[in-house]
Amino acid sequence: MKRLLISALLYGLLTTTFAQVTKSGSGTVTTTVDSSSIKIDTTKKKRGIKITFGGDGNIYSRYDTTKSHVVKKSSKFNFGFTFSRFDLGFSRLVDNGSFTLSPQNKFLDYKGGKTAYVGFDVLQMGYRFNPYFKIYLAGGFDWTLIRLRQNITIQENASTLTYTTDNVSYDKNRFSASYLRIPLAFDFRTKDDKRGNKFHFTAGPEIGFLLNGKVKQISDEMGKKKFYDNYHFSQFRYGAYARAGYKSLGLFVKYYQNGLFENSPAQNGLKSLNFGLTFGL
Structure with missing residues (x-):
């Protein structure tokens, strides 16, 4: 009985002292320490350059991974x-x-x-x-x-x-x-x-x-x-x-x-x- 009480006391102490870590589906890591939380965005953005020669000779540069549809102007x-x-x-x-x-x-x-x-x-x-x-x-x-x-x-x-x-x-x-x-x-x-x-x-x-x-x-x-x-x-x-x-x-x-x-x-x-x-x- 004495051992059970000591074990329960230690368990409660550990849960309030150590951080509980959970991962969200969006790639964000939430760290909880003493009821305060810090959100860290772990989503990685790859830098890239996209060059398109349109009918008007323009050059387009982009620095994110968002896919964009570039509509070419019809050439005269x-x-x-x-x-x-x-x-x-x-x-x-x-x-x-x-x-x-x-x-x-x-x-x-x-x-x-x-x-x-x-x-x-x-x-x-x-x-x-x-x-x-x-x-x-x-x-x-x-x-x-x-x-x-x-x-x-x-x-x-x-x-x-x-x-x-x-x-x-x-x-x-x-x-x-x-x-x-x-x-x-x-x-x-x-x-x-x-x-x-x-x-x-x-x-x-x-x-x-x-x-x-x-x-x-x-x-x-x-x-x-x-x-x-x-x-x-x-x-x-x-x-x-x-x-x-x-x-x-x-x-x-x-x-x-x-x-x-x-x-x-x-x-x-x-x-x-x-x-x-x-x-x-």
Whole structure:
């Protein structure tokens, strides 16, 4: 009995003398000494630096572990690959301001419904000034495909644009040129309508560099034949164009100021006019 009383007395003395330590779930240690408490925050903060290059070139630095979502401002400048402004239409020869070919150019008489223009852009670099106006420079390719009516062959490596008349009935006699095209665009667009779509209007100058000329002939007598040469197509061309449309579909027209051919005096003043549909404004 005496031992029990002594043990109880010692236990009570110890509980009032020594500290009782408890840990909270938030990482705080509470120490109790003689009914007074001291709180010590043991949460460790790791210092770090986060650098983000936004569209405006700002650098952000942070020194805590709090995760933050940095919203990048959309850049007004853009550059990259694309597949857009796919032009599909018709081509017309304009002989000194007339759609009727002069006598010296009658050999170039063509089938209007099968004389085509095809082109598209694959590279674009531009700057948007506001939601409604943008300027961009693009690069792409195009083809002018003239379907000749007469059974002739345009001659390769001739001093001027020259042809021979063939005793062959051609099912297809196509005379074509392919160019690298570089348009400069001033692009205007409206606000979104109720459907979230816009009207577009684009105009500007365009230059081109000749890639090659080609003659393709198909006949029962000769089968399929292809010939490649520059055929006196202009090595460098320049002109203007315009596009107008809604959403991603529109109309285009192009007119080249310099002649379709060079170093061939009989074809001076012969130019090309192209028009049709544009997919992917």
